Amino acid sequence: MESSKMDRRKKYTRMRLRDSLIELLKDKEITAITIKELCEQADINRSTFYAHYRDQLDLLETIEEEIIEDMAAYMAQYEERQEDDQQMIEKLMAYFASKKEVCRILLNDKKDTGFQKKVMTFAHQTFMKNWTPGSELDEDLYEYVSTFIISGSIHVIKRWLNNDMDKSPKEMAEIINRLVKEGLGES
Structure with a gap:
């Protein structure tokens, strides 16, 4: 049961990060997007981001x-x-x-x-x-x-x-x- 919750949380976090990056890409180049603003857009903390991806290029x-x-x-x-x-x-x-x-x-x-x-x-x-x-x-x-x-x-x-x-x-x-x-x- 606990594993199922984690999987849903992971999927949700990754979905938020994907959606946030796509939203930011509407106005900026990937190289101009910082991890800080990506995390703010996704409403997650930096350590959570780094638990999933190396950087914004890895996410892209x-x-x-x-x-x-x-x-x-x-x-x-x-x-x-x-x-x-x-x-x-x-x-x-x-x-x-x-x-x-x-x-x-x-x-x-x-x-x-x-x-x-x-x-x-x-x-x-x-x-x-x-x-x-x-x-x-x-x-x-x-x-x-x-x-x-x-x-x-x-x-x-x-x-x-x-x-x-x-x-x-x-x-x-x-x-x-x-x-x-x-x-x-x-x-």
Whole structure:
């Protein structure tokens, strides 16, 4: 019984710290956030913070990793059904929509987080593993093309999040899928 209470307290403390860091990241760079203000925002003492994390960067890293793991678990349920690219992209857009605030903050160009790189790696592993380029692409060129596709898609997603998701996840999936498969359609 005592262990259950501790687990709930630990989870609550970690949740408060995560939420507080995300709130502070709205206005500040991670390097400008002090442990003192993070603890004040979370209403915990410094020793409690240090019982869970080394520093604010460790907390940020944990948040980013948890989101990537959550995203992977979310997408895995659809991969098993072998849904087509359009449906998979739509599910990914729905995931970003469900985590809109935290994703918008972590994917912000003005904030120095490694989250975008983690999302790029995840997207490459999730989407590009099944993509078979035409025979005209050698392995070197494939790496450039796949990087272009993933980077462009992430920037489209960032624009969408910053535009308060002015289109539905389905509409965004159609846009991204069309751009990936057909380009701009200009010769």
